[in-house]
Amino acid sequence: MTNIKFAYNTLVYVDEDIEQGIKRIAGFGYDAAEFVGEPEMMDANHIRRLLDKYKLEASSICAIYTPERDLVSSNPDIRKNAVSYLKKCVDFAVTLGAKGISVTPTANMKIHAETDRETELGWAAEGIREAGLYAEEHGIRLCVEAWNRYETYLINRLEQSLALVKAVNLQNVGCMGDTYHMNIEETDIAEAFRSVGDKLYYVHFADSNRAAPGRGHINFEPIAKALKEMNYAGYVSLEILPPLADPFSGAKFEEFYDLYTKESIAFLKKLFNQS
Template identity: 70%
Template sequence: MIKYSYNTLVYAGEDIETSIARLAKYGYNGVEFVGEPEQMDADRIKGLLEKYNIEASTICAIYNAERDLVSSKENIRRNAVEYLKSCVDFASKIGAKGISLTPTACMKIYGEADRETELKWAEEGIREAGIYAGEHGVRLTVEAWNRYENYLINRLEQSLELVNRVNLPSVGVMGDTYHMNIEEVDIADTIRMVGEKLYHLHIADSNRAAPGRGHIDFEPIAQALRDINYSGYLTMELLPPFADPFNGTRCEEFYDQYTEESINFLKNLFKEEK
């Protein structure tokens, strides 16, 4: 059965109880938390999840220049692995089952070595973190980002190639319809190609607003998910069109309006009761 979650990244600066309460109010099954374990009170979050009868779905890990699995500097690659392990610990504490993973730093659009060397570094780091994740009942999901935000893994076939190199059941593929709309020839066919290795999917329309507010046709995507018997989370990751998209405080519609619209749109798409 499809489950619905929402990335709280866009609720920047908001008290976490307000975010969790909003998602419970509109019928979401889960909450995706920002991957900053040192800033999170895991015990409080567990209590709030129980209070509002909602799950922790996933962790949206944050990859900055000091958390780069393919940096040419060994100490930075080591730091990235340790960061992932800290996210695994956080996920395990609050009951989240997945962590998004991108091998490079966010907005890094150039390599520091040849492609094969960087893929080898990524494989090594993901394997170590993936073994640790598996031991804690958590999965890592390798996400493809568009060419303007990343240079190494842009399409799901590249994500799948890296996942197959790592070859661990705790490591799978993650898609994002916003990125896929830019990079994939056919989003639905790509989902079918990945098949059972698709562990997680972020949802946003072509303009990164709520589904239905851009030009992506979600009907074929929904059918492809049915075809592969997808039973994971569909997690909204909606961001405003600013140079700093992580500051959603200037866009009231990204709070209640889009949160409600998104789940209603998807439940209608999958012919579920609202």
């Protein structure tokens, strides 16, 4: 047995009423739903009522990093805005009962640095520390996620995530791994997870093509074995996205709704030997 819980990211449920997504995730037997980090566009109290109605947890806030929310921008006003955004995500998480927030220092799809790496990592640590202190007051974790080289240039592997986490030096700031990104960047996904040990705070699962696990070529068995041997007791959340150059464009693919949601929970339960 394992204490791992399963979640599904509602990000892929494009143009659908949030209640339908929550109902679907609960109905297929997940423990939790993950929510898009757009606090000003979502009714947190309404979502919390729906979670209570369907007896579902909120696992995490999937923060969205745009050019206006860039923790390593050379513009100090943009860096300040990024920290402010993270604090709003903390408030959003508290209302929903979510446990953490994903953090990536750069804007999504930003692939060129604006200054030297040491300076940018310093800005990242400074901003994450300020937001992290606020999150700590509210019992929320910040999870530094490594993205692949085509979406960011700064934090691509878990060893880099861990180095930044150590620089921040807060108990509630840890690492986050996503198997889709890791299948591009890591030599051995299972060993990469092991390398961060008890600083692994959150996990995303998606296959090599960012579809449901089992529809690509990642071997998830050694990954599950590593997580169990590490006594990882957090969430494994499905973040599966459309096969597009820009998967965040809002395109709707029907298989990501009922089909992949149902298929993925069955895959996870078998993988982790949960009934």
